[in-house]
Amino acid sequence: xxxxxxxxxxxxxxxxxxxxxxxxxxxxxxxxxxxxxxxxxxxxxxxxxxxxxxxxxxxxxxxxxxxxxxxxxxxxxxxxxxxxxxxxxxxxxxxxxxxxxxxxxxxxxxxxxxxxxxxxxxxxxxxxxxxxxxxxxxxxxxxxxxxxxxxxxxxxxxxxxxxxxxxxxxxxxxxxxxxxxxxxxxxxxxxxxxxxxxxxxxxxxxxxxxxxxxxxxxxxxxx
Amino acid sequence: xxxxxxxxxxxxxxxxxxxxxxxxxxxxxxxxxxxxxxxxxxxxxxxxxxxxxxxxxxxxxxxxxxxxxxxxxxxxxxxxxxxxxxxxxxxxxxxxxxxxxxxxxxxxxxxxxxxxxxxxxxxxxxxxxxxxxxxxxxxxxxxxxxxxxxxxxxxxxxxxxxxxxxxxxxxxxxxxxxxxxxxxxxxxxxxxxxxxxxxxxxxxxxxxxxxxxxxxxxxxxxx
DNA sequence: TTTTTGCCGATTGTCACCAATCAGTAATAA
DNA sequence: TTATTACTGATTGGTGACAATCGGCAAAAA
Numbered sequence: 001x002x003x004x005x006x007x008x009x010x011x012x013x014x015x016x017x018x019x020x021x022x023x024x025x026x027x028x029x030x031x032x033x034x035x036x037x038x039x040x041x042x043x044x045x046x047x048x049x050x051x052x053x054x055x056x057x058x059x060x061x062x063x064x065x066x067x068x069x070x071x072x073x074x075x076x077x078x079x080x081x082x083x084x085x086x087x088x089x090x091x092x093x094x095x096x097x098x099x100x101x102x103x104x105x106x107x108x109x110x111x112x113x114x115x116x117x118x119x120x121x122x123x124x125x126x127x128x129x130x131x132x133x134x135x136x137x138x139x140x141x142x143x144x145x146x147x148x149x150x151x152x153x154x155x156x157x158x159x160x161x162x163x164x165x166x167x168x169x170x171x172x173x174x175x176x177x178x179x180x181x182x183x184x185x186x187x188x189x190x191x192x193x194x195x196x197x198x199x200x201x202x203x204x205x206x207x208x209x210x211x212x213x214x215x216x217x218x219x220x221x222x223x
Numbered sequence: 224x225x226x227x228x229x230x231x232x233x234x235x236x237x238x239x240x241x242x243x244x245x246x247x248x249x250x251x252x253x254x255x256x257x258x259x260x261x262x263x264x265x266x267x268x269x270x271x272x273x274x275x276x277x278x279x280x281x282x283x284x285x286x287x288x289x290x291x292x293x294x295x296x297x298x299x300x301x302x303x304x305x306x307x308x309x310x311x312x313x314x315x316x317x318x319x320x321x322x323x324x325x326x327x328x329x330x331x332x333x334x335x336x337x338x339x340x341x342x343x344x345x346x347x348x349x350x351x352x353x354x355x356x357x358x359x360x361x362x363x364x365x366x367x368x369x370x371x372x373x374x375x376x377x378x379x380x381x382x383x384x385x386x387x388x389x390x391x392x393x394x395x396x397x398x399x400x401x402x403x404x405x406x407x408x409x410x411x412x413x414x415x416x417x418x419x420x421x422x423x424x425x426x427x428x429x430x431x432x433x434x435x436x437x438x439x440x441x442x443x444x445x446x
Numbered sequence: 447t448t449t450t451t452g453c454c455g456a457t458t459g460t461c462a463c464c465a466a467t468c469a470g471t472a473a474t475a476a
Numbered sequence: 477t478t479a480t481t482a483c484t485g486a487t488t489g490g491t492g493a494c495a496a497t498c499g500g501c502a503a504a505a506a
Contacts, residue, residue, distance in 0.1 A: 008467090010290060010488090010489060010490090011489075011490070012489075012490085035456085035457070035458090036457075036458070037456095037457080045490080045491090046490060046491045046492070047458090047491085047492085048271060048489095048490065048491065048492090049489085049490065049491085051275070051458085051459090052274070052275065052278055055275055055278060055279060056278060056282060059279060059282035059283070060282070061373070061376070065458085066458095066498095067233060067458075067459090067497085067498090068457070068458050068459075068496075068497040068498050069456095069457070069458075069497085069498060069499080070456090070457060070458075070498095071457095071458090082371075083371045083372060083373045083374070084373065086317070086321065086369075086371055086374070087317075087371065087373050087374055087377065089317075090313060090314065090316070090317030090374070091313065093313070093317075094309070094310075094312075094313030094316075098309065146309075148305075148306045148309055148310065149306060150284070150306045150307065150310050150381070150384075151306070151309070151310055151313070153284070154310065154377055154380075157377075158373070161373075231497090233458090233459060233460090233496095234459075234460070235459075235460090258486085258487065258488090259487075259488070260486095260487080268460080268461090269460055269461045269462070270461085270462085270488090271459090271460065271461065271462090272459085272460065272461085274488085274489090288488085289468095289488095290467085290468090290488075290489085291466075291467040291468055291487070291488050291489075292467085292468060292469080292486095292487070292488075293468095293486090293487060293488075294487095294488090
C-alpha cells in the first residue's frame with residue numbers, strides 16, 4: 001500500500017488553467033475576442049463554468065470584460081510594458097533583499113543550483129526557449145527565498161504578464177548578457193548583502209524592460 | 224440637458240462589493256464561515272451570483288475555499304502581518320521612487336494637500352478613524368503619483384489586508400508619531416529625491432509593521 | 447438628406463434545479 | 477470492544493433555461 005494521492009481537479013480549475021495556458025502560449029492572440037458559449041463548446045463544459053474561469057483570469061489581469069458586451073484578451077501597449085517591468089523590478093528588489101537577509105544553507109544551495117543551471121545552459125547553447133525557462137526559474141527561485149507567500153503570489157501575476165509579451169518579442173543575441181546580468185545578483189544574495197541585491201535586481205529589470213521596449217519599438221517602426 | 228450618467232451595477236459587482244465591505248469593516252469576523260445559500264438569501268440574489276462574488280474575493284485573498292467543503296474569511300497570524308507589511312513596504316517604496324522621479328506641478332499640489340490634510344487632522348485632534356482614513360489617503364496618493372495602474376492595483380489588494388487587521392488592532396498614542404513619520408517622505412518626494420523617498424517609505428512601513436506586530440503580541444499575551 | 451425611433455441578433459447576467467463530494471454518525475460485523 | 481461499513485445532512489460543483497442589455501441597422505419621420 002503505497003499509492004500516491006490522485007488529485008481531482010474541479011472543472012472550473014481545469015478550464016481556468018487551460019484558458020490561461022492558451023493565452024500565455026499565444027494560441028489565442030492578444031486582443032482576441034472570447035465568447036462564453038464558444039469556449040463552453042470547446043471545453044465541453046457549461047457556460048457557468050467558463051464564466052467563473054473568465055472572471056478568475058480577469059482578476060489575474062489577462063482578460064477584460066465589457067459588461068453585457070463581451071470578453072477579450074488584454075492588449076499590451078508600450079506603456080503597459082513599462083508598467084509591468086517597473087512592477088517586476090520592484091517586486092524582485094523586495095524579494096532579493098529579503099532573500100539576502102534570511103538566506104540559510106538550504107536556500108543557498110537552491111540558489112546556486114538555479115544559477116548554475118542557467119549559466120551552464122547559456123555556455124552549452126541549449127535552445128532559446130530552454131534558456132528563457134531557466135531564466136524565469138532563477139528569478140522565481142530568488143523570490144521564493146524571501147519566504148513570503150504574498151510576494152510570491154503577486155510576483156506570479158506579474159510574471160504572467162511578462163510572458164505575455166515575451167511570447168511575441170524575440171531576441172537571439174542577448175544570450176551573452178545573461179551571465180553578466182545575473183551572476184552579480186546571485187552573488188550579492190549569497191554574500192548576504194540585502195541592499196546590493198535589491199539594487200542590482202531593480203536595475204536588471206529596468207534594463208531588461210528598456211531592451212524589450214526598444215525591440216518592440218523597432219518592430220512597430222517596420223510596420 | 225446636463226444629467227449625470229447613472230451607472231447600473233450588475234448584481235455580481237454589488238454582491239462582491241457588499242461582502243468585501245462587510246469583511247473589511249469587521250461585520251463578518253476573521254475566520255468566520257460563509258455559506259453560499261445563506262449569503263444568497265441575505266443578498267436576495269441567486270447562488271451563482273454569490274459564488275462569483277466569493278471567487279472574486281478569493282482572488283483578492285480575503286476568503287478561502289476548501290473544495291466541496293466551504294468558504295471562510297481568512298485568518299491572520301503574526302506571520303501574515305509580517306508578510307503584508309513587507310509587501311506594503313516594497314510597493315510603497317517603488318511608488319515613492321516613481322512618484323519622485325515623475326512629479327509634476329499638479330502632482331505636487333495633490334501631495335501637499337493630502338499631507339496637509341493628515342497633519343492638520345492630527346494637530347486638531349479629529350477622531351482616530353478619520354486620522355486613519357487620511358493616513359491611508361496619503362499613502363494612496365503617493366502610489367497614484369507613480370502613474371502605474373498595475374502598481375495601484377496590487378497596492379489596493381495589500382491595503383485591504385492591512386485594513387483587515389487594523390480593524391482589530393487599536394492604538395491611541397501613535398498620533399504624535401504620525402507627523403514625524405510622514406513629513407520626511409512627503410518632502411523627499413517634493414524635492415524629487417527618488418532614492419531617499421523609497422528608503423524612507425520602506426522604513427516607515429517596516430516600523431509600522433513592527434509596532435502593530437508588538438501590539439498584537441501583547442494582546443495575545445493577555446489571552 | 448438627416449435625425450430619430452424601433453427592431454433584432456448577439457452576448458452577458460441571473461436563476462433554480464440536480465449531481466458530486468465531504469465529514470460525521472450510526473449500524474454492523476469481527 | 478474495536479474496526480469497518482453504510483448512511484445522512486450539509487455544502488459546493490455543474491448545467492440548462494430565461495431575462496437584461498448592448499450595438500448596429502433599418503424603417504420612419506422631420
